[in-house]
Amino acid sequence: MDFTIDFTKEQIEAIENVLEEELIELGVQSVILMDLAGNVIVNLDSGDTSHDVFSLAALAAGNYGAVSAMANIIGEQEFSLLFHKGEEESIHFSKVVDDLLLLTIFNKNVSLGFLRLKVAEAVKRIQLLV
């Protein structure tokens, strides 16, 4: 068996801190750092949701892969940012590094513009940790 990126306990804690400071404090419901195989690496939530994170990650990996394949067909390398808007809840996807995605679930109390800024900030900080 081969292993994806191996994370140490310290790395995971450092990533958790970043996600807490940048995103949970902003008021998002839930953040998942995952790989493209569908594995959940870090998952934090605000405490008032209990999403099925493993199923979400499996579907997100498939979804991201499908959209990337669409990008290739129209001549793009990839769409580095994806966003699904719901009436109450929305999902934002952002690539962190080659194999890692950051999934953010937030409600309409959080503005998309501000969220994007904070996600970009979190991504930059996580890139230095992995």
Added chain:
Amino acid sequence: MALINPKKREVQVKIVYYGPGRGGKTTNLEYINRKFKKRILSEMVTVKTYGDRTLFFDFLPFDMGEIKGHSIKIQLYTVPGQVKYNATRRLVLRGVDGVVFVADSMDLRREMNIRSLQNLKENLESFNKNILNVPIVMQYNKRDLSEEGIPILPIETMQKDLNHQLKAPYFPASAVSGENVTATMKKIIALTVSSLRKKLE
């Protein structure tokens, strides 16, 4: 590519059920979902298309208990078998740790089994994996059809067609009745996690 989380002491292992369309992959997962309800904490996820066929994949997370103080989360996936869905089939194989190849025992499906196995080999190669190095279990499904007088392939023929080179463990099975469905799953988990023990020392 199993993922180890040293903080939560948790390991995620990805097992993919592969094989020709209509061979019984989804039926395997449905049986496991019913039989092991207590160990499955969430709903089975299935992405279906018009007419009930698997479009993208089925997904079933399964708690296997502990190895060396780590809780093992087995993630079972199926792929869509239809030829035209190769792009999505490849996506599901990303990061696979173990494969169950579900072959259809019906006489008529002989060629399709062979082609699907070839396709598995090619798709693994696209991720720089050699099929000979990936834990794999063969399941010869739908053995029950012979009782209805439907012609099925002898096990020896299926072994020669599909398992001559791989020499993988194999099970005659019936996913509808559940015969050897659990045995197949246990075998692939055992093969897949055997290398994990060392890593967790």
